[in-house]
Amino acid sequence: MILPKEExxxxxxxLYLNERIHAIVTFPAIIIYLLINHSxxxxxxxxxxxxxxxxxxxxxxxxxxxxxxxxxxxxIDQERNIRFFYKLKNxxxxxxxxxxxxxxxxxYLSNWSVKGENLFAWAIFANIFAVLEHINYYHIQLMIDNxxxxxxxxxxxxxxxxxxxxxxxDNRF
Numbered sequence: 001m002i003l004p005k006e007e008x009x010x011x012x013x014x015l016y017l018n019e020r021i022h023a024i025v026t027f028p029a030i031i032i033y034l035l036i037n038h039s040x041x042x043x044x045x046x047x048x049x050x051x052x053x054x055x056x057x058x059x060x061x062x063x064x065x066x067x068x069x070x071x072x073x074x075x076i077d078q079e080r081n082i083r084f085f086y087k088l089k090n091x092x093x094x095x096x097x098x099x100x101x102x103x104x105x106x107x108y109l110s111n112w113s114v115k116g117e118n119l120f121a122w123a124i125f126a127n128i129f130a131v132l133e134h135i136n137y138y139h140i141q142l143m144i145d146n147x148x149x150x151x152x153x154x155x156x157x158x159x160x161x162x163x164x165x166x167x168x169x170d171n172r173f
């Protein structure tokens with residue numbers, strides 16, 4: 001089912017603002033709180049996961065901004081943005097590939113033990129969340145936040161292809 005244009009614009013606005021708030025307010029606030037209350041050596045893996053999440057959320061908010069511009073007939077540099085997202089996808093893969101190295105570094109900084117003060121469970125969660133955010137944007141849409149997405153999943157027994165992946169494949173926004 002295709003959304004009416006006004007409804008689609010409102011949805012994309014909501015996605016853009018939501019990702020933007022998390023990328024420039026929520027995650028940085030969490031990072032600042034953690035830095036004030038914990039030693040960097042205790043939260044190194046957690047900080048890394050949060051930073052990777054923030055980087056990917058910034059990509060998401062930029063993507064939704066471009067979609068909003070397209071829907072409201074504002075000009076965008078199509079080719080430049082396509083190249084930009086392909087570069088970001090590769091950067092994400094490098095950052096995700098570094099997670100095991102950062103994990104080992106966190107263990108080293110913690111004298112090879114898992115301690116409560118290094119918020120290890122939260123660190124694992126943040127890094128997994130970063131990987132899932134990358135998948136959500138560049139591969140399959142994992143987020144189901146409305147009735148249409150749920151209906152699609154139930155009917156097709158699979159997740160949708162991520163919008164960014166489709167737009168990159170079609171070389172358009």
